[in-house]
Amino acid sequence: MNDFERIVIIANRSPFSIITEKNKKTLIQNSGGLVSAMASLSEKMIPALQKQNHQIIWVGNSEFRKADFEALEPPSKSFDFYPVAIPEDIYKNYYHGFSNDTLWPLFHYFPRFSIFKDSYYDAYVEANRLFLKQVEKIIRPGDFIWVHDYQLLLLPQMLRKKFPKANIGFFLHIPFPSYEIYRLLNRKWREELLEGILGADLIGFHTNDYTQNFLQTVRRILGNDNTIRKIFTPERIIKTDAFPIGIDYNKFFNALDDKAVKIEIKDIEKDLNNCKLIFSVDRLDYTKGIMNRLTGLEIFLEKYPEWHDKMMFNMVVVPSRDTIPRYQKMKREIEAAVGRINGKFGHLGWRPIIYQYKSLNFEQLVALYSLSHVGLITPLRDGMNLVAKEYITCQGKNVGVLILSEFAGAVAELGEALIINPNDSNEIAEAIKKALEMELEEREERIQKMRKRIESYDIFAWAEDFVNQFQIIKKEQSMLDVKIVNNKIENRIKEDYRTASNRIILLDYDGTLVPFSRSPEKALPGRGVIEQLKKISGDEKNKVIIISGRDKKFLYECFGELNIILIAEHGFLIKYPGSEWSAESEMTDNEWKKNVKPLIKKYADRCAGSFIEEKESALVWHYRGSESDFALVRSQELKEELMEFLLYHKDLQLIEGNKNFEIKKTGYDKGTSITKLFQNQNFDFVLAIGDDRTDEDLFKALPNNAYSIKVGLIQSNAKYNLTHQYEVNDLINKLIS
Numbered sequence: 001m002n003d004f005e006r007i008v009i010i011a012n013r014s015p016f017s018i019i020t021e022k023n024k025k026t027l028i029q030n031s032g033g034l035v036s037a038m039a040s041l042s043e044k045m046i047p048a049l050q051k052q053n054h055q056i057i058w059v060g061n062s063e064f065r066k067a068d069f070e071a072l073e074p075p076s077k078s079f080d081f082y083p084v085a086i087p088e089d090i091y092k093n094y095y096h097g098f099s100n101d102t103l104w105p106l107f108h109y110f111p112r113f114s115i116f117k118d119s120y121y122d123a124y125v126e127a128n129r130l131f132l133k134q135v136e137k138i139i140r141p142g143d144f145i146w147v148h149d150y151q152l153l154l155l156p157q158m159l160r161k162k163f164p165k166a167n168i169g170f171f172l173h174i175p176f177p178s179y180e181i182y183r184l185l186n187r188k189w190r191e192e193l194l195e196g197i198l199g200a201d202l203i204g205f206h207t208n209d210y211t212q213n214f215l216q217t218v219r220r221i222l223g224n225d226n227t228i229r230k231i232f233t234p235e236r237i238i239k240t241d242a243f244p245i246g247i248d249y250n251k252f253f254n255a256l257d258d259k260a261v262k263i264e265i266k267d268i269e270k271d272l273n274n275c276k277l278i279f280s281v282d283r284l285d286y287t288k289g290i291m292n293r294l295t296g297l298e299i300f301l302e303k304y305p306e307w308h309d310k311m312m313f314n315m316v317v318v319p320s321r322d323t324i325p326r327y328q329k330m331k332r333e334i335e336a337a338v339g340r341i342n343g344k345f346g347h348l349g350w351r352p353i354i355y356q357y358k359s360l361n362f363e364q365l366v367a368l369y370s371l372s373h374v375g376l377i378t379p380l381r382d383g384m385n386l387v388a389k390e391y392i393t394c395q396g397k398n399v400g401v402l403i404l405s406e407f408a409g410a411v412a413e414l415g416e417a418l419i420i421n422p423n424d425s426n427e428i429a430e431a432i433k434k435a436l437e438m439e440l441e442e443r444e445e446r447i448q449k450m451r452k453r454i455e456s457y458d459i460f461a462w463a464e465d466f467v468n469q470f471q472i473i474k475k476e477q478s479m480l481d482v483k484i485v486n487n488k489i490e491n492r493i494k495e496d497y498r499t500a501s502n503r504i505i506l507l508d509y510d511g512t513l514v515p516f517s518r519s520p521e522k523a524l525p526g527r528g529v530i531e532q533l534k535k536i537s538g539d540e541k542n543k544v545i546i547i548s549g550r551d552k553k554f555l556y557e558c559f560g561e562l563n564i565i566l567i568a569e570h571g572f573l574i575k576y577p578g579s580e581w582s583a584e585s586e587m588t589d590n591e592w593k594k595n596v597k598p599l600i601k602k603y604a605d606r607c608a609g610s611f612i613e614e615k616e617s618a619l620v621w622h623y624r625g626s627e628s629d630f631a632l633v634r635s636q637e638l639k640e641e642l643m644e645f646l647l648y649h650k651d652l653q654l655i656e657g658n659k660n661f662e663i664k665k666t667g668y669d670k671g672t673s674i675t676k677l678f679q680n681q682n683f684d685f686v687l688a689i690g691d692d693r694t695d696e697d698l699f700k701a702l703p704n705n706a707y708s709i710k711v712g713l714i715q716s717n718a719k720y721n722l723t724h725q726y727e728v729n730d731l732i733n734k735l736i737s
């Protein structure tokens, strides 16, 4: 973490609450996944940070002011806390509303619970703005800003707009759902939320599945492609990755030797009456599968009466959001089910379920983890589930068995648990029996394997991994920064242009002179482009060339009237002003098209929105107009078939363009076609601009003094990059003005 001056954590939750007891105010540390994780992290980091003069700053929501917190003794010196005050009416719609009644159910695959209300979203935007206002006052250059969770999805982009160079990481603690679920959000919201997240440089999720869901959703909603989990926006490369959050392993493991924990263990043991203990603890929430767990237990008790009097299920439900009617209803249902099951199977000396609606202190929690023979964790969806990891870590002499839902993110790392589908009550019942009856040797083996993993990727390794990956992506971004045409480079180009007397300017068409369009015939040069081309080609010191993959008809219709050299079909055809078209190489054999066309046609027919373009020298399959994911699959299939075909046709080549595949003869390209132009010519200013892969041949063929510019932030043979297509027109205008 050495490269950053300070870490600024931004999360809705504040690490502390102020409570008043007997007229005395005290500061307590809040519970919950994120606060536990970050508190452990900062506690471990504090000595090092202080030595290096570094700090952890936490910005979170609270109704109290900073001075109120400073007046009280903090439970830990982990954080320098800056509260964000959110007026009550906004908070209600932002937190209980959009965060917990729209996003939370939707992201946990409960779309029917999601409420879509404009007033919720408006408050969400406002609350994110209030966070921005507080952060603005605190941050300094060099800070690492780490935004957390679903309450602040808009904040990364808000920060980016104000501080384009800021170091911004984002981590989502809940699942990122599939595209089909995410798209249920109103169009405006779903776009703005994704753009909000994309303000970060590094975006972390718990699992690879959530990462893939996010990448697919971004591609389908915003149209940004990705490769190896990197998203390319015009401005930046953004990295996404899986960082399965860990726990403070040593804190839990060492607690087993803690005196207070041992006392708790003795106390609980007394109450167990030699029964085997099944344990669960979770916040009151419909995602946690509490009712499913009870149904599974009921079946177990029905099917296996031999276990009556020999087991006990201690189910701790931690109060949460219980002012919301849905949660109140769920609580009543849970309590009714517990009463019914106890009534059905229990007797004076034994009840199968010990239900507690309260939170436990740390010692009680560890004691229960360590004493229980079975940890029963059955969420219907859970981002990660730290309880599962804590349970494994705290296995003492009993060596328990973890039963874990396949819908918890933790399952990706805890494959040795008994994995169940929480919707399958019979499976839960069987898993309980299996767990209770499992031999010690097998239990030990399973626990050891999982424990090792939890130990080596603990909360600190998680944070370090995130920060390391952050530094890597920042380096990658800065390598591109160096190449972006900034003011200094632009002035140099302008100055060299001004003083030169024999200039050559080579311009690609689609994606360079004009933006892409869904149908190529609609991507026509506007009046502005024609005017600037007229001007630049009207200067007798200039030789202007449009070098494109387009066919000769299109180029002639657009530019035939201008004093411009036209190169069509990626260098196959060339036309000087006032002359006819001539082919760069002989194209006597067009037989190959007869074989390739039916092959491509098959894919054009099977992929709605795609079509074939036939050029003199080439066949092109365009799929920009198709649904992107489907087209990706079809394009990979077509590629495979074409590659096989090309194995036997060495005179042909496949060019993967921007949303198109082109099959053409080998032996000429944009590079070869311009070599003639440079023969016996001594240009004192060379400028070439292009965005496509075919422009790479052009860039390679240029003399050393050339200014070659790639449009888009992609690695290239060009010397420089421009971020957006419209900047090409701006640059040309600057040269001619």
Ligand code: GDG
Pocket (backbone or CB within 6 Å): 031, 032, 033, 034, 036, 037, 173, 174, 245, 281, 282, 283, 318, 358, 359, 360, 361, 362, 365, 382, 383, 384, 385, 386, 387, 388, 390
């Ligand atoms: C969100 C995501 C993700 C619970 N009851 C007591 C208590 N706890 C502590 C546990 C654990 C934490 O709270 C709960 O963490 P979870 O991960 O199970 O669940 P969420 O609060 O929903 O957290 C979740 C997490 O963020 C981290 O990214 O894993 O998927 O939903 O640490 O020990 N602690 C004490 N008494 C209790 O009664 N002392």
